[in-house]
Amino acid sequence: MQFEQLSSPQGAVMDGPLLIQPSVFGDDRGWFFESWNQQRFDDAVGSPVVFSQDNHSRSSRGVLRGLHYQLAPQPQAKLVRVSLGAVFDVAVDLRQKSPTFGHWVGAELTAENKAQLWIPEGFAHGFLTLSEVAEVQYKARGFWNKDCERAIRWDDPSLAITWPVHQLKGTAVSLSDKDADAASFQAATSTGDVF
Secondary structure: OOEEEEEOOOOEEEEEEEEEEEOOOEOOOOOEOOOOOOHHHHHHHOOOOOOOEEEEEEEEEEEEEEEEEEEOOEOOOOOOEEEOOOOEEEEEEEEOOOOOOOOOOEEEEOOOOOOOEEEEEOEEEEEEOOOOEEEEEEEEOOOOOOEEEEEEOOOOOOOOOOOHHHHHHOOOOOOOHHOOOOOHHHHHHHHOOOO
């Protein structure tokens, strides 16, 4: 299992999110990999992590979920993986005192590459479904809390996220009503809905 820091498009290494690449052992019978190891994860993150809940979603091609996050008193961190299909997974730094505030990182997570993305508290999260169908599973630190939940628009021009919509094979991006009505990054910042 390897843990890798990611760089934003601006070239800054982002402190917090980690791309986790498992060691996969396979032969003609199939394969095996360790998807979770508490000790190695705590060492990589630098503190103990206790997860509160596991979530599992299924989405069709073009579905974009996000950019979601939770504020105090119930911020949420996520460890995201794909068990079927492929998604482009994104984390946006919403920590005002961070040198990468407003920067984003992204990675393609697939059932084939078995990669995971750790998104700590202080970041918004979203993903775009690239395959015909994708199932996303994630562990969450902190329970879901409707009163703390916020969303920022996926296509906010100030964030300039490079979503790979060219991989959708003509399918339009599909949003929930909540995500379509999400706040801009500037509005979230001006109302104090960041970290």
